[in-house]
Amino acid sequence: MTQPATMLSKTPTADAALRARAARVVPGGMWGHLNAARLPEGYPQFFASAEGCRIRDVDGREYIDFMCSWGPVLLGHRHPQVEAAAQAQAARGDCFNGPGEVMVDLAEDFVAMVPHADWAMFQKNGGDATTACVTIARAGTGRRKVLVARGAYHGALPWCSPVVAGITSEDRAHLVHFDYNDVASLQAAAAEAGNDLAAVLVTAFRHDMGRDLELPTAEFAKAARAICDAAGAALIIDEVRAGLRLDLRGSWEALGVRPDLAAWSKAIANGYALAAVTGNDRFREAATKVFVTGSFWCGTVAMAAARATLRIARETDVPGHIHAMGLRLREGLAALANRHGIAVRQSGPPQMPLMLFEADPEVRKGRAFCSAALRHGAFFHPQHNMFLSAAHGPADIDEALQAAEQGFRAVRELDARAAR
Numbered sequence: 001m002t003q004p005a006t007m008l009s010k011t012p013t014a015d016a017a018l019r020a021r022a023a024r025v026v027p028g029g030m031w032g033h034l035n036a037a038r039l040p041e042g043y044p045q046f047f048a049s050a051e052g053c054r055i056r057d058v059d060g061r062e063y064i065d066f067m068c069s070w071g072p073v074l075l076g077h078r079h080p081q082v083e084a085a086a087q088a089q090a091a092r093g094d095c096f097n098g099p100g101e102v103m104v105d106l107a108e109d110f111v112a113m114v115p116h117a118d119w120a121m122f123q124k125n126g127g128d129a130t131t132a133c134v135t136i137a138r139a140g141t142g143r144r145k146v147l148v149a150r151g152a153y154h155g156a157l158p159w160c161s162p163v164v165a166g167i168t169s170e171d172r173a174h175l176v177h178f179d180y181n182d183v184a185s186l187q188a189a190a191a192e193a194g195n196d197l198a199a200v201l202v203t204a205f206r207h208d209m210g211r212d213l214e215l216p217t218a219e220f221a222k223a224a225r226a227i228c229d230a231a232g233a234a235l236i237i238d239e240v241r242a243g244l245r246l247d248l249r250g251s252w253e254a255l256g257v258r259p260d261l262a263a264w265s266k267a268i269a270n271g272y273a274l275a276a277v278t279g280n281d282r283f284r285e286a287a288t289k290v291f292v293t294g295s296f297w298c299g300t301v302a303m304a305a306a307r308a309t310l311r312i313a314r315e316t317d318v319p320g321h322i323h324a325m326g327l328r329l330r331e332g333l334a335a336l337a338n339r340h341g342i343a344v345r346q347s348g349p350p351q352m353p354l355m356l357f358e359a360d361p362e363v364r365k366g367r368a369f370c371s372a373a374l375r376h377g378a379f380f381h382p383q384h385n386m387f388l389s390a391a392h393g394p395a396d397i398d399e400a401l402q403a404a405e406q407g408f409r410a411v412r413e414l415d416a417r418a419a420r
């Protein structure tokens, strides 16, 4: 039976037992960003089930979820229509000797929905899609240099992993760095690449971990487009994290800037494993020439889930709803912080919010806030942008704000202890 987080002891025993078993058979107990050692105290490592905007850990504690599986869950966990579409496809089989009809349907859906797209192709993870974009850009231009923003995340592959263990400098020899939203640094990077410029690769907005989120300025977006046009290079937008949450047509559409290639994943199949590259006709031939594939890239179940997700997102104005819910959360957090006299900075689009505490270089306040809020049933993140879903309603936000109230109390206690 599900129990409110507050009713259970602080030590999640089933979670602790699984961590101990995992420590023996999984290196470090868990890999990458999902290692719970990176999370605030009390955060579970293991989860048992989820529905709508609620997740349950293996100890039966339930939380209002503001991470949405780190982005994939756009409509809410186990959305009935997505599940029905996935199950209907699964009843006929998932993995065949080649794609099913659903692949063509889904490519047509993308081409109809995304103005820059003349074609689409599918993969599994976001890193597959960003890598394919870079490969296609290089094949199409016959050049090597790719401009990437300092600190931006594009996946965990050797050419873009943020951690250098096991990676050679040759793996990333042809990357040239610039600073996001800094036109002069983008121009300087383009000048350095010279006539070897294959692509500018840029995330939909600046969402580097641990710093304020930043939307792209129109000036920056237009400069990126102009540089690519002047050089005959590809403008690639990495939509893996932001895709479908800001604008179903593509995150830069409202700025009047269209990419040549875009990488999508996370939200496109509401939690099923799928990624996509969309591109324009300039890069169609290059996309035909490169060799990109994977054993599971044709899986029909995820594609059926994606078709349902895109349809529902179109029919119900998901970006508009999650914008409204994100604003409600942001305004509620601001009011609570104000009442407690605690200085916070909230940034990013409301659909993917971040709250950082002032004067908190080691994220002590952020962690104390999150740990206390977690005990009262809200799953926030202290440093990574969070995610809203269509399943969050006003009552869920208000309930989460009550948990946040406990978080702010914990920060006040921390401040009071520090002052003593």
Ligand code: PMP
Binding pocket: 124, 125, 126, 127, 128, 130, 153, 154, 155, 156, 203, 238, 239, 240, 241, 242, 265, 266
């Ligand atoms: N690009 C961006 C902007 C991302 O946020 C991520 C994942 N967090 C990726 C690429 C890589 O996606 P994946 O982990 O599915 O390979």
